[in-house]
Amino acid sequence: MRGDIHERQLALTMKRTERNRVKRRLDGAEAGLKDARILRDRFHKKLTKEQQDVAKLGRFSFMNKINEWTGKWDEKMEKEIAEAAEAELKYNEAEKNLVDLEAEVTRLRADMKNPDFAYIDEDWADFLKEKETWIRRYDSVANSTLQKIADERVTLRSILREVDEARDAGSKASRALGAAIDKLGSAEGMSVWDTFLGGGLIVSALKYSEINSSDDYVHRAQRALRHFETELMDVQNVATESFTVNQNDVFTFTDIFFDNIFSDWAVHSRITDAKAKLNDVLRDVRRVQDDLARKRDEILHGLEKLDRQEREIIEA
Incomplete structure (x- = not known):
């Protein structure tokens, strides 16, 4: 009887630990996903602006011609392209991170539907009542020590x-x-x-x-x-x-x-x-x-x- 109680306690504890871990990770992933969407959108807005700046500088205008004649056009274009490249790099990373988090949230939501988790809290409460009854009936110094x-x-x-x-x-x-x-x-x-x-x-x-x-x-x-x-x-x-x-x-x-x-x-x-x-x-x-x-x-x-x-x- 004592061995059976110990084995059941171990099995139930492992299930509860796993369920709590999945729940904790899901909560964190969902919060991270919300933040990742905001960050991705911010970087996308930044990238769009930088791309527009490059395109604007590349279009014909008398101001651009003056800058080209004075040697400033190449310098400005180089600066705009560098800023656009950096914005693209950050946007791409934010997009990859978002995809990762979406996949993680989907996986964790599926994990939370594990049948082993359905009644784990009720099973644990029933087990504790049974364990308490057993300890009160058979408690001794040796039994108490073995339980610890x-x-x-x-x-x-x-x-x-x-x-x-x-x-x-x-x-x-x-x-x-x-x-x-x-x-x-x-x-x-x-x-x-x-x-x-x-x-x-x-x-x-x-x-x-x-x-x-x-x-x-x-x-x-x-x-x-x-x-x-x-x-x-x-x-x-x-x-x-x-x-x-x-x-x-x-x-x-x-x-x-x-x-x-x-x-x-x-x-x-x-x-x-x-x-x-x-x-x-x-x-x-x-x-x-x-x-x-x-x-x-x-x-x-x-x-x-x-x-x-x-x-x-x-x-x-």
Whole structure:
């Protein structure tokens, strides 16, 4: 009977933990989706304005002719095109983020319809009443201690599950960051050739092609980091004080790549700075991964200790 209660408690706790996690993620994703739509629309308005500025400058006008004769037209056109390119980059990233969040909300809404979640609160309330009755009827010092061990084991297993999922998300984030850094490294190499070695028109075009394709890699890294952050929040929600994870500012690099990458004269410097910041984030992710690995070892040690205590009571 005691073993059956412990097994049912573990099963119900895992279901409740999963349901609460899905609900928490859905609430967060729906709020994020609302904000993402506002941000996308703002960037779209900005992009439209910049495109209109470029088109306006490209149309014939006596003012444009005067600027062209005085050498100012090329300078103005270069500035407008750079601003339009930056606006396009930010809009594209906002659109990708919106698509990601829409897919996540759809998936989480489907997850919330899991039949296991339909009556979980009622099942849990019924179980607690049955457990209370059993404890009152069979309570003894040994039974009480065994129940405490079972409760602690449930808690530790829940934390272990979240830690393992967070470590898996951290590994994916590390790989995505590494790919983004490699891609920026390629753009950096082209930039060195173009800036310092007189690479010419073809090299310049290749450099901007590498920069333009880098935004996909950076977006994937940011998406992986958001998932990693969500998993870490789950760890924090089920963990006790001794199992907290220090995140610091690992996930605050949203605009390091998308600001001024085209409009700054020192494009090489911007690429180098973006790559350096991504490396900083990668180091922080690896630091958190090391922290999670230590937490996992502590949890496994705690579970082994509980197993020994349980055997000692049963065999006494």
